[in-house]
Amino acid sequence: MFRIEKIHVAPEWEQQLSVAGLLDVESLTTREFDWFERPNKRLGGWSGVSRLYLNPDAPKDEQVALFLKIQNNHCYRTIGNSFKKRLTFEREMDAFEALKDLGVLPELLLFAKWRTADGDVGSLIITKELRGFVELEDLLKTIRSTQSQSDTSIRKALRAVADATRAMHATGWAHFAYKPKHVFISTESEPEHQIRLIDFERARRPLSAKTFVTEDLSRFLRHSRFLSREQKLQFLLDYFQVESFDPKQQRLVDQLETDKSLRVGKALKAAVA
Known part of the structure; x- marks a missing residue:
């Protein structure tokens, strides 16, 4: 039956x-x-x-x-x-x-x-299907290949991702498998990029607020080898909605440094060399 x-x-x-x-x-x-x-x-x-x-x-x-x-x-x-x-x-x-x-x-x-x-x-x-959306890395590749001054557009896209990530965490939920391939972003950027997140099979409510950083942000940045160190740090500033890290936030950033989440990928190093 x-x-x-x-x-x-x-x-x-x-x-x-x-x-x-x-x-x-x-x-x-x-x-x-x-x-x-x-x-x-x-x-x-x-x-x-x-x-x-x-x-x-x-x-x-x-x-x-x-x-x-x-x-x-x-x-x-x-x-x-x-x-x-x-x-x-x-x-x-x-x-x-x-x-x-x-x-x-x-x-x-x-x-x-x-x-x-x-x-x-x-x-x-x-x-x-997410029409009009692409994976984050694909959008940034397009921006870099079509815009001579790409920094502003990349910053705008990453700020949209940071905002969506913070909003998710504000509900008390963490993704627990958060990688760039799970982040889709609209190709249309006016007035702002729209974000869609996928694959929540491992998602849950962590017991500690620190877990949002040590699980989701650490994993996301570690797999974002297409971002520069400066872009990763700016992403974190946008996530925390600050212009500089307070002592507690800095300790979390230091832990991300230890976890090698702020490391830059070889392909990006070669591209900017």
Whole structure:
């Protein structure tokens, strides 16, 4: 027996999802997908991502692209849930609920969780493709290659990311896998860049405010090898909304230095040499 345990459908998308057959959750669990990200087999199960179209028969410029994330027995355990198994997409949905009013998330169309007669448990998330958004690194590459005086534009883009990161943390949530590839930024910069954050499967509420820096900011900057040291420090100033670090903030910056999060990548060193 196949049993739906949880389901959320965005009302404005319900009819189109139904016509496309995307509300038949059971059939989706047996469907053969063209994988955008091939299934990752870990945590006792698997989880993968497919890109599909809501209306594939429409003219190309009218097609609505979606991302479908689906998993089976892909669970985690924590002290907070008494070490009971819980699907990682359920944790992602907790984050979606907490951050939904910030305007930093992809548009959510559908979430469903199910259980089979064999005891398998699975879930899926469908979001709308981020049109007009690119990964942060890609935008900065474009700025550097097309603008002779790129510093101001890069600063504006990074300030938008810092603002979105601070807003996320202000809700009490940290991403816990925060890398540049999880940050999408609008190519349109007027009046300001818009930010969208993705992949909240590891997100949770840390016990210490320091964790926002030691987990999210440290990881984000460590993987931002395309930024100069000065740009990383300015990002932190914008995050803290200050012109200079106070002693407590400076200690956190010193820790980032120790963690090598402020190090500059070889490619950037060569580019500016």
